[in-house]
Amino acid sequence: MITLISSDKRKFHVLEEVANQSLTIRDVIEDRRGRRRADRIILVTNINSKIPEKVIVYWLRHFLMPEEIAHASMSHKKAEKLKKWEAKFFDTDIDTLNDLILAADSLDIPSLFDGACEKVSDILKNRSAEEVGEISKIENEFTHEEEEEEIPSENAWVWRNEFA
Amino acid sequence: MGAEQEQEQLEKEKEQDEDEDTMDRGYNLNDNVDILAEIMARLDGRSLAVAACVCRLWSTVCKQDRVWEALCDRHVIGGAGDPGTRSVVAALGGYRRLYRLCLGPALDRLTCSGETTDSDKQGWAHLSLSLSLSLFSIDCYERLEGKQRPASLLFLCKPVNVA
Numbered sequence: 001m002i003t004l005i006s007s008d009k010r011k012f013h014v015l016e017e018v019a020n021q022s023l024t025i026r027d028v029i030e031d032r033r034g035r036r037r038a039d040r041i042i043l044v045t046n047i048n049s050k051i052p053e054k055v056i057v058y059w060l061r062h063f064l065m066p067e068e069i070a071h072a073s074m075s076h077k078k079a080e081k082l083k084k085w086e087a088k089f090f091d092t093d094i095d096t097l098n099d100l101i102l103a104a105d106s107l108d109i110p111s112l113f114d115g116a117c118e119k120v121s122d123i124l125k126n127r128s129a130e131e132v133g134e135i136s137k138i139e140n141e142f143t144h145e146e147e148e149e150e151i152p153s154e155n156a157w158v159w160r161n162e163f164a
Numbered sequence: 165m166g167a168e169q170e171q172e173q174l175e176k177e178k179e180q181d182e183d184e185d186t187m188d189r190g191y192n193l194n195d196n197v198d199i200l201a202e203i204m205a206r207l208d209g210r211s212l213a214v215a216a217c218v219c220r221l222w223s224t225v226c227k228q229d230r231v232w233e234a235l236c237d238r239h240v241i242g243g244a245g246d247p248g249t250r251s252v253v254a255a256l257g258g259y260r261r262l263y264r265l266c267l268g269p270a271l272d273r274l275t276c277s278g279e280t281t282d283s284d285k286q287g288w289a290h291l292s293l294s295l296s297l298s299l300f301s302i303d304c305y306e307r308l309e310g311k312q313r314p315a316s317l318l319f320l321c322k323p324v325n326v327a
Contacts, residue, residue, distance in 0.1 A: 098192070101199055113202075120193075121206035129217035136193045138219050 003041045010049040023108035090119040205234035209268045232259035256304045266296030
């Protein structure tokens, strides 16, 4: 059993086999093998407690269906089911997705990282620059002149649509 | 003693407040450029160009060639990450240019041309990349400042039997 401690000091107990899906945690465990029990506690300081919960849910779902086996012998039906489950898992607000990406990055969980990045990019697709700025809470610091001149001319091919 | 305890209490509360502050702010997309680039690399061409207008940082990230490389690679079957292709494209002006000049328009046309089956689409996408690369090389060739530039491209004026 491994204990993860989030930045707000909540503890999460996870089976080693499950937590091994994080390459970072796997390395840490490998480094500390054969040492005291206290060394099985891992601090995940840059994420709040909402995120480890989600990450562990994700781990458990994927632990039941390891990806290598999944690709080789998973039936079409099961693959569809996992896909649906992931769609539901990632169907959340952009702040949570951002936190998930950060957690997946620091814990090194490639499939979670890909899934969350994919979802964020889906959210940003087919929108205007203003909408994108609003969704991602980013202020547009371009001056009015820049917005009028430089930016459109640089990306003129998008607005022209001459190939349609 | 009482006063000391009070002081401690106050300090603790202050710490908690600070903790909550950082927690509330959460993680912003702009905090990590590498992660931002990963997200951008998953956008389509049009959305990527829109993203370039969101703010300065996004504009810089959207100009990175690796973002466009990922975009172009998604339209290739089997050729992704091939170092040969990469060096050719880099020599000819980069993936961003390739997409803007050739691949993007080609894909636009394909989506506009209407109903095609999935297998058709894959075939077309593959062809469209080969075609884009050819057009891209020709475009670069035309921009070359050399003596023998126009003459050798004349063969393009004649119809070619592709069958």
